[in-house]
Amino acid sequence: MSHEHHQSSGRLRKAPESFLDPVGVRSVWAEAKEGRRHFIRNAFAAAAAGLAAPVVSAQSNPVPAEGGDPNILNLPAHTTGLGQGVVTDGYGKPSQYEVNVQRRQSPGLTQTTQASVSFAPLQSLFGIVTPSGLHFERHHQGWWDIDPSKHRLMVNGMVKTPMVFTMDEVMRLPAVSRFYFIECGANTAVEWGNVAVPTVQYTHGMISCSEFTGVPLIRLLELAGIDLKKAKFVLAEGADGSSMTRTIPMSLITSGEVLVAYGQNGEMLRPENGYPLRLVVPGVQGVSWVKYLRRIEVGDMPWAAKDEAIHYMDLMPDGTHRQYTNLQECKSVVTTPSGGQVLLDKGFYNITGLAWSGRGKVKRVDVSVDGGRNWRTARLQTPVLSKCLTRFNIDWVWDGKPAIIQSRAQDETGYVQPTYRQLRAVRGTRSIYHNNAIQSWLVQESGEVKNVQLS
Numbered sequence: 001m002s003h004e005h006h007q008s009s010g011r012l013r014k015a016p017e018s019f020l021d022p023v024g025v026r027s028v029w030a031e032a033k034e035g036r037r038h039f040i041r042n043a044f045a046a047a048a049a050g051l052a053a054p055v056v057s058a059q060s061n062p063v064p065a066e067g068g069d070p071n072i073l074n075l076p077a078h079t080t081g082l083g084q085g086v087v088t089d090g091y092g093k094p095s096q097y098e099v100n101v102q103r104r105q106s107p108g109l110t111q112t113t114q115a116s117v118s119f120a121p122l123q124s125l126f127g128i129v130t131p132s133g134l135h136f137e138r139h140h141q142g143w144w145d146i147d148p149s150k151h152r153l154m155v156n157g158m159v160k161t162p163m164v165f166t167m168d169e170v171m172r173l174p175a176v177s178r179f180y181f182i183e184c185g186a187n188t189a190v191e192w193g194n195v196a197v198p199t200v201q202y203t204h205g206m207i208s209c210s211e212f213t214g215v216p217l218i219r220l221l222e223l224a225g226i227d228l229k230k231a232k233f234v235l236a237e238g239a240d241g242s243s244m245t246r247t248i249p250m251s252l253i254t255s256g257e258v259l260v261a262y263g264q265n266g267e268m269l270r271p272e273n274g275y276p277l278r279l280v281v282p283g284v285q286g287v288s289w290v291k292y293l294r295r296i297e298v299g300d301m302p303w304a305a306k307d308e309a310i311h312y313m314d315l316m317p318d319g320t321h322r323q324y325t326n327l328q329e330c331k332s333v334v335t336t337p338s339g340g341q342v343l344l345d346k347g348f349y350n351i352t353g354l355a356w357s358g359r360g361k362v363k364r365v366d367v368s369v370d371g372g373r374n375w376r377t378a379r380l381q382t383p384v385l386s387k388c389l390t391r392f393n394i395d396w397v398w399d400g401k402p403a404i405i406q407s408r409a410q411d412e413t414g415y416v417q418p419t420y421r422q423l424r425a426v427r428g429t430r431s432i433y434h435n436n437a438i439q440s441w442l443v444q445e446s447g448e449v450k451n452v453q454l455s
């Protein structure tokens with residue numbers, strides 16, 4: 001590569017704007033910028049308070065003034081000294097400068113004896129994979145680190161030969177690895193009534209996406225001699241104290257998509273995500289992804305278990321309940337700029353976000369910066385996979401005036417993500433689960449971004 005490109009007449013040239021700070025979180029490091037000190041302090045205060053990392057535009061990184069940039073001119077210790085040896089505890093950790101990127105508990109949820117939900121920091125993540133240590137958590141009765149040598153998986157009910165598998169036996173079978181999202185049915189729940197929480201971490205952070213590795217459940221059922229003419233449903237049961245049992249229709253299982261998974265992002269599942277074994281039910285709400293999976297029972301009728309007959313139902317405007325609404329419909333959200341972030345200057349921004357559908361692939365995402373009057377189609381980052389998160393990006397030049405940013409996804413079935421008005425016309429306002437409405441972020445003249453709802 002020629003140096004010419006970066007240098008002209010002995011002075012550093014400004015790099016193309018869009019390369020400087022593509023997601024806008026890096027400027028919190030920019031200690032050298034005197035004029036920004038108040039902002040930096042605010043940024044760290046915001047981080048401590050559980051808010052999102054701020055955003056700045058490329059224009060806030062100008063060419064250094066006379067005298068040059070001390071960060072370039074003064075050789076730092078890491079250039080002159082000897083660095084550290086290999087990581088001695090054998091398992092790497094994120095940089096100390098990334099401590100504000102954390103799972104967080106919602107200020108909008110009441111605490112009981114212990115926290116039972118943590119949200120993934122969507123505003124700080126790139127691409128489509130959620131790092132395992134930042135995967136959201138939902139525990140109905142706490143999490144456990146179960147000894148895999150003692151864990152068993154029973155397959156019983158309408159099968160010829162009921163079987164019990166050890167972990168070794170499960171892991172000997174032919175395995176597959178696939179990328180899928182998991183979204184709690186209650187994701188975005190607090191937004192049903194009104195605007196309740198400040199950041200995308202809290203509005204949408206009960207979704208994560210991983211590469212899962214395991215055995216298609218249908219293989220285990222075949223080994224046990226399932227009669228596919230009689231069997232219509234399975235019951236999946238967890239080994240924790242929550243008595244978590246869920247009915248899964250055979251149609252999802254015979255397609256080979258449902259996995260008995262032990263792997264997550266290249267390593268074993270994390271304890272909080274179901275180690276050593278969990279069910280992966282692509283496209284279906286998180287509650288059906290039974291963790292600490294210990295039993296699969298084959299039957300011919302739904303079980304109407306407690307988490308199907310009391311919880312996880314949708315209260316409709318006419319007072320009836322929708323039951324077995326398992327599928328997560330097409331949805332999307334802009335993750336930057338999003339609530340709690342700050343745009344420092346007008347100018348170029350890369351608007352980015354995530355889209356997904358429980359019915360298959362995302363076909364298209366449109367983005368509006370004027371509250372839904374005009375839409376432009378965003379670029380979808382490949383790969384675009386079925387029942388997986390899809391990253392979208394679109395260029396935007398902010399003129400410094402108030403703007404309302406929204407994204408609207410469409411999946412391969414043609415289904416289009418609804419507005420709040422459209423969603424409430426069908427579902428009312430008293431639901432908890434399955435809120436897939438279009439999210440609005442208001443960029444104020446000050447640059448501060450706020451969660452708003454348009455009626």
Ligand SMILES: Nc1nc2c(c(=O)[nH]1)N[C@H]1C(S)=C(S)[C@@H](COP(=O)(O)O)O[C@H]1N2
Nearest residue numbers: 136137138139140184238244273286287291
């Ligand atoms: N055994 C068991 N499985 C469970 C749960 C649980 O509490 N116990 N919670 C369910 C719910 S409601 C969700 S949203 C997902 C959350 O998975 P995660 O904690 O890995 O994000 O697990 C589901 N499976």
Ligand SMILES: [Mo]
Nearest residue numbers: 184185286287
């Ligand atoms: Mo959930």
